[in-house]
Amino acid sequence: MSASFERLIDGIVDALQSHVVPNSRDDFVRGQVFSAIYALNGLKLAADWKAGPLLEQVRLQDDTFAAVKRLADGMAHPELPATPRIGGDLLDVAAIEAMRDDGDRQLGQLLLWASGEGARAANRDVAGIERLLRRAICDQLKIELATTPKSMLEQIAGGDSGAAQG
Amino acid sequence: MQDVAKRPDDVSAAPELVRPVAVNDNVVQTALAQHLSRISGSRTEITSFGRKSSGFSWITYAFVARSAADGDRKLILRVGPPNGLFAPYSVLPQVHALQSLAGSGVPVPALVSSEQHGAEIGFPFFICTHVEGEVPAPWAASEFDPDRKRAIARQFVEILASLHRIDKGTTPFASMQLGGERAEVRAIAGWRASLARPTARYYPLLDWGGRWLENNCPQPPCRTIVHGDYRIGNFIERNGRITAILDWELAHLGDPHEDLAWAMMPTFNAGSRRLYGVLERAEVIDLYQRASGIAVSDKSLAFYEAYALYQAAAIQMCAVRAFEVDRFNDMRLAVMASQMPSIVRAFERALEAAA
Numbered sequence: 001m002s003a004s005f006e007r008l009i010d011g012i013v014d015a016l017q018s019h020v021v022p023n024s025r026d027d028f029v030r031g032q033v034f035s036a037i038y039a040l041n042g043l044k045l046a047a048d049w050k051a052g053p054l055l056e057q058v059r060l061q062d063d064t065f066a067a068v069k070r071l072a073d074g075m076a077h078p079e080l081p082a083t084p085r086i087g088g089d090l091l092d093v094a095a096i097e098a099m100r101d102d103g104d105r106q107l108g109q110l111l112l113w114a115s116g117e118g119a120r121a122a123n124r125d126v127a128g129i130e131r132l133l134r135r136a137i138c139d140q141l142k143i144e145l146a147t148t149p150k151s152m153l154e155q156i157a158g159g160d161s162g163a164a165q166g
Numbered sequence: 167m168q169d170v171a172k173r174p175d176d177v178s179a180a181p182e183l184v185r186p187v188a189v190n191d192n193v194v195q196t197a198l199a200q201h202l203s204r205i206s207g208s209r210t211e212i213t214s215f216g217r218k219s220s221g222f223s224w225i226t227y228a229f230v231a232r233s234a235a236d237g238d239r240k241l242i243l244r245v246g247p248p249n250g251l252f253a254p255y256s257v258l259p260q261v262h263a264l265q266s267l268a269g270s271g272v273p274v275p276a277l278v279s280s281e282q283h284g285a286e287i288g289f290p291f292f293i294c295t296h297v298e299g300e301v302p303a304p305w306a307a308s309e310f311d312p313d314r315k316r317a318i319a320r321q322f323v324e325i326l327a328s329l330h331r332i333d334k335g336t337t338p339f340a341s342m343q344l345g346g347e348r349a350e351v352r353a354i355a356g357w358r359a360s361l362a363r364p365t366a367r368y369y370p371l372l373d374w375g376g377r378w379l380e381n382n383c384p385q386p387p388c389r390t391i392v393h394g395d396y397r398i399g400n401f402i403e404r405n406g407r408i409t410a411i412l413d414w415e416l417a418h419l420g421d422p423h424e425d426l427a428w429a430m431m432p433t434f435n436a437g438s439r440r441l442y443g444v445l446e447r448a449e450v451i452d453l454y455q456r457a458s459g460i461a462v463s464d465k466s467l468a469f470y471e472a473y474a475l476y477q478a479a480a481i482q483m484c485a486v487r488a489f490e491v492d493r494f495n496d497m498r499l500a501v502m503a504s505q506m507p508s509i510v511r512a513f514e515r516a517l518e519a520a521a
Contacts, residue, residue, distance in 0.1 A: 141508075148508065
């Protein structure tokens with residue numbers, strides 16, 4: 001999930017208020033929608049919902065940095081962060097997300113380096129680092145996939161009820 | 167971003183208008199009546215005005231225009247919102263397409279009016295005729311029998327072949343042909359720039375894969391008009407016939423493999439490798455080659471299948487931006503944003519196959 005949680009809740013509330021409520025003549029439905037809006041606003045205040053997967057991603061990144069450091073010993077490569085990046089202090093979700101995003105940028109620099117002609121010419125073993133990085137980045141995506149619903153377009157195409165037509 | 171979807175030259179030519187910051191349906195309806203009254207010279211009343219949930223980018227309205235001169239006409243208005251998916255918008259690709267393809271083998275709605283600089287409505291817009299029929303989605307669970315679906319799928323491929331056979335030099339699209347850098351490579355660079363915007367989340371595989379695509383873009387067998395979003399769900403069907411191909415906003419000149427790869431993307435086919443769930447890949451390619459006279463290259467098709475996923479990822483990121491940064495309130499965009507992990511992983515696999 002990339003859209004921020006608060007913005008997502010705001011968007012749902014706006015969609016309900018602007019498009020569902022004005023087009024509903026049914027008192028019961030309107031009552032349900034107003035209750036849902038109330039609940040969503042409460043959720044916005046209370047939820048701290050994604051620290052776990054983010055921490056898991058950061059740890060996976062750290063493992064990858066450590067592996068690259070080992071394999072790239074003696075090669076001229078982009079800077080690697082000191083690991084582990086998370087100590088005993090508890091961080092809030094925004095700080096962990098920023099750390100994950102920084103880690104992604106560093107992984108990207110490493111991948112561009114490892115797949116570049118210069119690095120390949122200097123050392124053929126760098127191809128193994130490229131494979132390691134690609135696999136690790138895909139594993140990181142799997143963590144996000146575990147908290148992601150099925151593609152909306154596939155749901156539309158697959159005929160799941162209630163899906164919007166695009 | 168496809169350079170034709172965002173043409174800075176067109177946008178910068180706009181006069182200094184003070185535009186509303188958001189599209190208000192009541193204001194649009196009133197302005198629409200003024201616009202149609204002015205261009206027809208006959209007082210026009212708008213009835214049955216309402217938003218349609220078609221497309222993710224332009225805001226679509228269906229309405230009836232009533233005037234003494236023309237009676238009742240069912241029309242469609244599409245408005246480019248200032249904070250939409252591909253803002254700032256140009257009407258030119260859609261206008262060029264509807265003008266170029268009228269009376270051709272590619273069925274399209276008839277263009278009624280268009281304004282890049284907004285006129286009475288305040289945003290880029292165009293008006294076209296309403297085409298009777300249904301957008302056959304959700305198609306995979308539809309009650310159509312397989313033979314009917316096969317017939318529609320074959321038409322879908324034959325219409326694509328017709329589009330790619332059109333002599334682009336005789337159409338307004340010819341004006342989009344720029345010298346110098348290849349259009350295909352320029353489009354990839356555009357998407358890379360879009361993904362590199364500071365507000366976009368960084369995905370290492372997209373950065374790496376975008377570079378690979380830009381460095382390995384194949385030479386097209388020919389440059390044709392490319393729809394840019396040719397897929398199941400972007401046409402109207404009635405009584406077993408495709409009556410209109412829709413959503414030409416990404417139309418441009420390019421490699422015809424691009425449309426073929428996009429149409430066969432499993433995402434648009436309920437996860438199936440078969441087009442419309444019924445036509446095998448080899449059958450699609452064979453039918454397309456015979457109908458278009460264009461030889462399909464396995465290597466180019468694999469490249470454009472990877473590029474399709476790259477574009478899909480970039481479009482998702484545009485959706486994130488439109489929803490979160492530009493505050494465009496369409497919940498479908500927010501939902502699109504959550505699909506990045508699966509698209510990026512599929513892109514990595516597709517790139518492996520293309521390399």
